[in-house]
Amino acid sequence: MVRLKSYVAGRWFDGSGTPARLVNPASEEVIAEATSEGLDFGAALDHARAAGAELRKLSWAQRAALIKGVQKLFHANREELLDLAQLNGGNTRGDAKFDVDGAIGTLGAYAATGEAMAAKLGDRPWILDGELAQLTRAPRFGGQHLWLPRPGVAVHINAFNFPAWGTFEKAAVAWLAGAPIISKPATATALVTFRMTELLAQSGLLPEGAFQLVCGSTGDLLRRLGPQDSLAFTGSNATGAMLRNTPGFAERGVRVNVEADSLNAALLAPDVEIGSELWSTAVRHVATDMTQKAGQKCTAIRRVIVPEPLVEAFEEALLEQLAATTVGNPLVDGVTMGPVSTASQLRDVLAGINTLAANGRFITGNGQRVDGKDAPVGKGFFVAPTVIRMESAAAGAVHDLEVFGPNVSILPYDGSASEGAAALARGQGSLMSTAYSDDRAWLGTVLVEASPWLGRFMLTSSKVADQVSAPGMVLPSCIHGGPGRAGGGEELGGERGLSFYMQRTAVQGDRVILGKLLGIEG
Numbered sequence: 001m002v003r004l005k006s007y008v009a010g011r012w013f014d015g016s017g018t019p020a021r022l023v024n025p026a027s028e029e030v031i032a033e034a035t036s037e038g039l040d041f042g043a044a045l046d047h048a049r050a051a052g053a054e055l056r057k058l059s060w061a062q063r064a065a066l067i068k069g070v071q072k073l074f075h076a077n078r079e080e081l082l083d084l085a086q087l088n089g090g091n092t093r094g095d096a097k098f099d100v101d102g103a104i105g106t107l108g109a110y111a112a113t114g115e116a117m118a119a120k121l122g123d124r125p126w127i128l129d130g131e132l133a134q135l136t137r138a139p140r141f142g143g144q145h146l147w148l149p150r151p152g153v154a155v156h157i158n159a160f161n162f163p164a165w166g167t168f169e170k171a172a173v174a175w176l177a178g179a180p181i182i183s184k185p186a187t188a189t190a191l192v193t194f195r196m197t198e199l200l201a202q203s204g205l206l207p208e209g210a211f212q213l214v215c216g217s218t219g220d221l222l223r224r225l226g227p228q229d230s231l232a233f234t235g236s237n238a239t240g241a242m243l244r245n246t247p248g249f250a251e252r253g254v255r256v257n258v259e260a261d262s263l264n265a266a267l268l269a270p271d272v273e274i275g276s277e278l279w280s281t282a283v284r285h286v287a288t289d290m291t292q293k294a295g296q297k298c299t300a301i302r303r304v305i306v307p308e309p310l311v312e313a314f315e316e317a318l319l320e321q322l323a324a325t326t327v328g329n330p331l332v333d334g335v336t337m338g339p340v341s342t343a344s345q346l347r348d349v350l351a352g353i354n355t356l357a358a359n360g361r362f363i364t365g366n367g368q369r370v371d372g373k374d375a376p377v378g379k380g381f382f383v384a385p386t387v388i389r390m391e392s393a394a395a396g397a398v399h400d401l402e403v404f405g406p407n408v409s410i411l412p413y414d415g416s417a418s419e420g421a422a423a424l425a426r427g428q429g430s431l432m433s434t435a436y437s438d439d440r441a442w443l444g445t446v447l448v449e450a451s452p453w454l455g456r457f458m459l460t461s462s463k464v465a466d467q468v469s470a471p472g473m474v475l476p477s478c479i480h481g482g483p484g485r486a487g488g489g490e491e492l493g494g495e496r497g498l499s500f501y502m503q504r505t506a507v508q509g510d511r512v513i514l515g516k517l518l519g520i521e522g
Contacts, residue, residue: 005215262486
């Protein structure tokens with residue numbers, strides 16, 4: 001059995017007390033254990049702050065090279081990481097690639113972002129925001145907004161579903177902004193993150209203290225954060241709310257970014273023809289989001305909003321697509337969907353599915369655990385792909401409850417853009433939604449009325465149906481986050497992501513002096 005240690009203050013720390021156990025979710029076999037009890041979080045923060053000073057001395061080009069080196073390191077060890085992701089996460093090989101390759105790809109994207117910034121900014125540590133403005137009648141008195149790295153520590157608390165991508169998409173942005181990291185993965189699936197940290201520690205690529213790992217509880221870490229520190233959290237809305245209210249956060253102005261629950265929607269317009277390429281794309285997207293990582297993606301489609309005349313045909317097409325899904329041990333050839341990740345996930349998913357079904361009826365699935373192919377009988381956290389048709393598009397639970405597993409709810413609606421599709425898509429705020437239509441008027445109305453409730457909105461028309469990425473794919477060039485119940489946060493988005501770790505300051509004074517100091521021409 002593997003003992004997961006924390007990596008803090010330049011050494012590996014093995015906690016005391018009763019450890020948490022990590023299991024193979026397909027067999028429930030215990031494969032690892034971890035505890036952080038006894039860890040000195042004050043020392044971890046001191047170590048990170050010293051590393052931050054070294055990181056901020058590096059130029060944009062040097063930070064980009066550092067991130068590129070980490071990308072190459074993980075790519076060289078990709079096969080081992082994929083194996084661990086399958087073992088501990090219940091991932092099929094494809095699901096493991098989605099996570100591990102997502103981490104590698106995002107690191108590469110931020111290395112490229114850093115290179116582009118270096119070409120634009122040279123060795124200047126600041127980023128100009130807008131143009132130098134004249135502030136009074138006197139022409140020489142001006143003001144310029146600029147971003148500068150904050151001398152603080154970035155604490156990252158990550159969800160169980162993406163132990164590789166979730167950890168290192170945050171890390172790539174923070175490193176480029178000059179912020180050292182203390183990372184806390186969800187303990188239940190931390191095996192991949194632990195191994196990636198081992199590789200980093202052995203490589204010597206990073207300034208010592210630029211990345212520290214906590215396997216287990218965060219103890220009193222959060223209570224120690226100060227006004228230049230930040231917390232980025234991915235997980236449930238309830239936990240996010242609790243973290244926002246950490247004692248001292250408000251008084252000290254600790255920055256918090258939350259990416260939480262999301263009831264993402266797929267919206268079909270009345271003009272989508274049955275059997276068309278646009279129709280098939282929508283069906284494929286829904287089926288993929290249901291089964292990829294067993295539906296355990298914060299960006300997965302949960303609500304499918306379909307014009308009433310198209311509902312039965314859409315359900316038939318979706319069932320046909322799902323018929324190719326084989327649920328079972330992800331280590332076995334031919335299995336296309338593994339289990340959910342933990343026993344508590346299994347309980348929550350089944351309870352949630354049955355709550356949704358109380359306002360509708362099962363089209364496929366029955367809200368019960370199933371046995372997986374080539375898994376021990378009665379073991380494993382397996383759930384069948386589940387489709388529920390709601391009695392009414394306004395059914396309460398479907399707009400309130402995110403069931404984090406392989407399920408969708410079909411919501412029949414009248415086909416209208418404003419009172420129908422846009423109103424239903426809004427919910428209480430989501431990370432993303434997707435609209436399928438060639439009707440520009442319909443798309444325009446939905447875009448304007450639904451977008452304030454969405455972090456990302458994908459408009460899929462016939463001309464791009466064969467080109468669009470799957471809705472659940474988070475791309476580093478676009479922001480990731482959303483309003484309302486989705487947490488109100490924002491990360492990634494290329495250079496935009498750096499702002500969370502930087503301070504925007506309005507510098508006022510003599511325009512000539514400001515121009516010379518900041519390298520502003522004219």
